[in-house]
Amino acid sequence: MEAPIIPTRSIARAYDYIVVGAGSGGCAVARRLVDNSDASVLLLEAGPACIGIAEIDDPARWVPLGRGTYDWGYDYAPTGRINDRTIGIPRGKVLGGSSSINAMMWYRGHPMDYDAWAASGAEGWSFNEVLPYFKRCEDWEAGETALRGAGGPLRIERSRAPHPVADAMLGGCAELGIPVIDDPNGPSNEGAALANLNICGNERWSSARGYIWPILDNERLTILTDALALDLGIEHGRCTSVRFTHGGQYHDVRATTGIVLALGAINTPKLLTLSGIGDPLDLARLGIDIKAALPGVGKNLQDHPLVQACVFRATRPLGAVRDNGGGTVINWKSSQSLPQADLHAFPVQGNSAEARIRELYDLSGDVFSIGCGLMRSKSRGYMRVLSSAPDGAIEIQPNYLAEQSDLDALVVAVETMMELAATQSYADWFGGYAAPPRRLSRAEIIDYVRNACSTFFHVVGTCAMGNDDAAVVDSRLRVRGIEGLVIADASVMPTIPTCHTHAPVTMIGERAADFLLGAA
Incomplete structure (x- = not known):
């Protein structure tokens, strides 16, 4: 496929939806909002577009991407249990997020993983309930079965x-x-x-390629790369806007219907905290006014x-x-x-x-x-x-x-x-x-x-879904205590599934779009 070009569009004062983060979850939710409604969508990505970059497209060259130009550069802090070593934690800072720099592995884990989510308070997230969304993602080389999907945005080959x-x-x-x-x-x-691989022929098939490339020309979609989200605007208990930098300028853009956070299990809790949504003790330590007291923000991290x-x-x-x-x-x-x-x-x-x-x-x-x-x-x-x-x-x-x-x-x-x-x-x-x-x-x-x-760089869980006091989002991915704000990334997983996380995060993005559009 010939590499497309992202159309240049002026930044409007408001959109129906703003999706922050163009990784596995963000690409999926943006695509479905555009496909299944007449809504206008602004998709923000902190990294570059990097369409047609050989080292991203070539499956054999993925390893150096993890600590290179398209990585956030995060590290896990050392402990004595790992002999005081610092461990790098690659996270994609590029259109497609980590799906553009990962090992291209596609697994959904075991049905018991999702049944455990439902049992822990994530109502409606049992395996039988999420399976249709996994299938919706897939274009499996062997065709559709009771457990596999065909014709979806993400090509999967052996x-x-x-x-x-x-x-x-x-x-x-x-x-x-x-x-x-x-x-x-x-x-x-x-x-x-x-292995199941997100590869077509001999090229990486990222979320950007599968979900976003086909709708680049849709005038209701505006994509801004190199756009770093700074904080969220909260008015009377509702999330109304996103403040970000782009092209050397500050922008404050409103969302008339909803805002979706899909920055991943590190940057989503960070943005919430900087916006006054988080543990009151953390916010007080940072001198940030409390907009919503959610002690679970940033906790429950698993990898x-x-x-x-x-x-x-x-x-x-x-x-x-x-x-x-x-x-x-x-x-x-x-x-x-x-x-x-x-x-x-x-x-x-x-x-x-x-x-x-x-x-x-x-x-x-x-x-x-x-x-x-x-x-x-x-x-x-x-x-x-x-x-x-x-x-x-x-x-x-x-x-x-x-x-x-x-x-x-x-x-x-x-x-x-x-x-x-x-x-x-x-x-x-x-x-x-x-x-x-x-x-x-x-x-x-x-x-x-x-x-x-x-x-494995499978960090999850830092804005966990559930119904207890530690839960950050409810079972429809809505941030507790704040209207108009949902999360569609790995941070919402209450427990880590037994798989690479690209597949379940994509599934979460698919479900988030259905929730927003009233289709589920």
Whole structure:
């Protein structure tokens, strides 16, 4: 597809809707508002448009994007549990948000994830209730089924020719007794499978590409990139406007019907706090007048911990990178007593070790890696605004490994990866252990996990949905105590699902549009 151009339109004094943030949720809600109503929509994105940029479009080149030009540059604060390391937390600052810089993985997790949301107070968010919205997102290569969608904005394909170290994962899992399944978004997600990828042919298929490119010429849609939201205007308990910078100027634009925040689980609670919506103690500390007292803003932060990585010597050069550098995945249980898979792993066609691991071990020569992590993590942290300035500092703390059960499960993950690489299926490629350099004792694995712990960059939960005192939004995504303001991003998730978060955030954006238009 030829790269389009975003039309230049003058900034009106008011729009029916303002959507702040053009990531997975924001693109979805903006598209559906334009498609299914006669409303005018202003879509604000803090980053550049970057349409037709080779390093974004090429699936094999995604890794450096995470700490590059199109990233917000955020870090997780260090703790002793991760041996006092600072962990980078990539977040897309570009049209399409993190869907434009991520690994292009498409998973919705397990039905129990969403049934747990409903049970916790998010009424109407059980799996059977959200499944139609997942299907609406999808253009699945194998066509529509009871569980998959076709003809939706987001193309989803599997590798046509997986790399041998990815293909070996399937055979190796079978040797270990882990089932090989056709589709991890099918009837069961437990097992090894070819990855579902937001790739069409050999190009990234981001939310911007799928949702926004087809409606760029619609005169009711105005897109402003490099537009940084500063705060929200609140009048008599209603959110009425957004103040932002664009083109070196300040703008204050009104919304006559509603404002949608889709800045993600870091920037949405930050913007709320700067606008006087948040924990009264935080607002008092910052000297910000209280517009709505919501103690849950910035709390309940969750992310999947990733052991990055187990690295193995290769018997020969791996050749050109295929797909997104992976190609297959495993979902399995750390204990057979669990009701659903809690561990996840994927191959990497090269060295993907954390900086500390690279310092500690000799990883020279030809190597391949397997990243493994925990998808049912229990540890929770927070996001705290440290300054009332729009570009002021924030503290982001996931509290990785705070729960002993998280650490115990990651020990099992590393042990399994060491066994997997030594299976017969990897015999043609496995040339020995590099990091860890040998099979380790439990105590040694724990230390390895603390040094290798990184992030899947699946940060969620900081404006959680529910019906208790800690909830920030209700089950229709409306911010409590403020009219005309909804949230459509990962911050509303009460608990983190067992998957990459791009799919559920897109689903949330689809539902938000239906709520706004009275279609649900």
